[in-house]
Amino acid sequence: MSIATQDTAIRTGRVMRTLIYLVLLLFVLFYMLPLYVMVVNSVKPLEEITGGGMMNLPQVFTLEPWAKAWSSAQIGVEPTGLSPYFWNSIKMVVPAVAISTVLGALNGYVLTKWRFKYDTIVFGLILFACFIPFQIVLIPMAKMLGLMGLAGTTWGLVLVHVVYGVGFTTLYFRNYYAVFPTELIRAAQIDGAGFFQIFWRILLPSSGPIAVVSIIWQFTNIWNDFLFGASFAGADSQPMTVALNNLVQASHGVKEYNVHFAGAILAALPTLLVYIVAGRYFVRGLMAGSVKG
Amino acid sequence: MGFLDIDNTTKSYGAVEVLHKVDISVQEGEFLVLVGPSGCGKSTLLNMIAGLEEITSGEIRIKDNVMNGVHPSKRNIAMVFQSYALYPNMTVGQNITFGLEMHGTPKPERDKAMKDVAQLLQIEPLLDRKPGALSGGQRQRVAMGRALVRNPDVFLFDEPLSNLDAKLRVDMRTEIKKLHQKLGTTIVYVTHDQIEAMTLSTRIAVMNGGYVQQLGTPQEIYDTPANIFVATFMGSPAMNVVPAKVALENGRPVAQVSLFDGSTVALPFSQNNMSDWAGKDILLGIRPETITDEDAADRKSSNIAHMTNRIVVTEPAGSDTFVTMTLGGKDVIARMRSDADVHPGADFMFAVNMEKAVAFDPKTENRIAP
Structure with a gap:
């Protein structure tokens, strides 16, 4: 009797744990998604974004947007970057x-x-x-x-x-x-x-x-x-x-x-x-x- | 005029007076212990000497200088705290010299003083360690080192041993006593442990409810307690206090006490003035070690009384056997030799050293002076 109970306890434990991990994984993905979008799109040429496919990995990798944002982008009236x-x-x-x-x-x-x-x-x-x-x-x-x-x-x-x-x-x-x-x-x-x-x-x-x-x-x-x-x-x-x-x-x-x-x-x-x-x-x-x- | 004078000092918090007119004069080199149950005001009094609590009225003087309102650091005192209060971010060496540094002592002198103290307390190998890496006993030594290095007029100890385990406590007690004998410093020491008080002190102030109940040498406190509180607080097991009636037998005053079966036994007093109390009720105080078997009775005593009483419980404790009996309707403990032939339920003839017995007035609870 007690052995049987223990058996089921272990099995439910395993099922529950898988479920918990799945849910956690889902949350991780949910939270990481915005960061992913930001990072991949910041290293793409603009055409790749305007051409659709915001979720895709960059075909051409460029740090140009970073450089521009930092030092030459138009902020208000001056092109000083951030x-x-x-x-x-x-x-x-x-x-x-x-x-x-x-x-x-x-x-x-x-x-x-x-x-x-x-x-x-x-x-x-x-x-x-x-x-x-x-x-x-x-x-x-x-x-x-x-x-x-x-x-x-x-x-x-x-x-x-x-x-x-x-x-x-x-x-x-x-x-x-x-x-x-x-x-x-x-x-x-x-x-x-x-x-x-x-x-x-x-x-x-x-x-x-x-x-x-x-x-x-x-x-x-x-x-x-x-x-x-x-x-x-x-x-x-x-x-x-x-x-x-x-x-x-x-x-x-x-x-x-x-x-x-x-x-x-x-x-x-x-x-x-x-x-x-x-x-x-x-x-x-x-x-x-x-x-x- | 003493070295440290506590003169009619009181302490109030708002309308509540917690210390009532304390009057103690401590001579140079004395070891005064303030002992009492928690809440009796002993720590408050110590903090007032240290300057950590204000004095409501009266005066505290050190070397005839009035200390009321003087900052703690300018009283030339040092204090050892219950929790040791070592600075956790400094090494042992820095802990010891912090006070000197704050008083502007130059570094070479500080280092020399630190070395001397470390040698005295045998903590030289610990000087570079942080307090967190020390054991309880080592911390205790460092705390004492920090007090010693300043070479103060008065040392204040606030229950310094109560955080140590039983064995270490006994060792450190001996250390403190040795240190006092070696350095001859003036010490005020607070404890709730009556054994510490008895072993360490040259004088004891027993406190309760904000009053000093009795001030005297350990022997005076033990043998001639001022009242029932002092009698039962000092000594372990506590003094037996039993109701008795004073009568005259052949012109000599005796205490009539009822035994287990309701019959009475007459225990003759050594104090002749007890005749004045004939016919009146008193409370008789008998120390456990003065109730023994015939063979162990004090041979120097001129007044050994005998009584046969029934033994209720025996508690062998190795060195002694504690025997409980019923006397005057109360449980009374006798301290017997471990080889005394005592058995629960048996009748036994006890010898009582009445020379050491004391009598209390049941109304005032004060001792009836001989």
Whole structure:
């Protein structure tokens, strides 16, 4: 009796597993398909795409569309390619990610290790920033940037993204530091370390996993942002996403789909790179602090 | 004037007073242990000496300097924490010298101090390792090294052995005692373990409910406990406390205690002032090791009483055998030699060393002083 049951259990197990793998495979194909379309079409001459057969592998392999998208495609009125906008994005993303991460870490440190009256309310208010939709602040933010003389500059965009990102980074670091042993802070205090010395020497070196989470999250969000870039950037501070839109939306001439595909991949590559380099810390960091011990 | 004075110190959180007027003066080179059950305020008091908790009222002085409001790092104290609190990102060497570095000591001096301490604690081979790669006992040593290197006026230990396994705990206890004898430093040590308190201290403060119940040498605490709390908290197994009635026999005060069958036995007091309590109820405190068989009774004692009582349970523990009986309606434990001829259910003649017995007032629970 028991042997028979075991037998069926194994057989259903096998059937189920095959089914599960089939379904998973289907999902993989479904998710990979857009990437496949983008990659194959970005290395084809334009005639192969307009002649139909978007799904076919390229008959003639060419990197011409990539080169054109990067350095000579018509963006708006100038034939500059995406490269200057790529650097605009970098100049905006790097400081914005760095500043918002450090500020989040400082906030988390204060909210957990230097507790004060009503600190949970302060934390709640900071957290509130995570839930405010972008559209609501567009006009007030434009006014503020104007008043500060930052309208249309990269630093204006950095400020906007820092303000928006601090809510998230504070949340990450607060939860991470909440389970960081307070005795360590006390030991450092007795050893004579001050507020910032404890932060730099004791806390930050132990914050690797959560810093990675914060950096990936912030980098992806800020790099991919379109609304703030389109709203607040000047002609010489437009980020990659806005430029890509201008490239694809150009209303004159032939639609160079292969160049558009190459440009879109170029715009997506940096976030992909960050995931590949730091991704394995991501899940670990997200889980950290959720379970004690 | 002591080396470390805790002068009428209280601590309140809002309206709740958790420490009530603590008054302790510690001399230089003393080893003071604060002992009590969890929540008695002993760690709070230690943190107040360290400067990690504010003092609500009263004063704490080290070498006659008032410490109220002085930053922890400027009190010239060092603390060993329960969790060791080693900095996980630094090597053992960096952990030990971090405090010196923060106080601006030049590197050559730091290295020399580190070497001396490492030699003293025999942790030289560990200096380049991270705390994560150390065993519990090694971490404990490093934590002590970090405290020693600063050469502080007062060492504060916050339950430093409670994270170690039983055997290591006993070893480290001896190490700490050796270290204290060798260096002659002033130590305040918090523990909930009464054996640690007895073995390590030169003086003990037994605390409960935010009050210092008794302050004295280990012997004083053990032999003349101030009240029933101290009597039963210190010592293992705990002191037996049984209801008794004081009577006079031939002009001598005796404690009448009921045996297993309801008959009473008269145990004569050594303290003559117990005559004043004649006719009144008291609580009689008898340590387990003062109830023995006739042969093991203390020969130096001038007051051995005898009683025949029925044995309920025997618990052989190797070195001793614990015998449970009913006395005054309570379970009473006697600590017998392991070869004593005791059997459950049998009647046995016990010898009670009444010189060591203490009496408590049942109303106040305080000891009736001789």
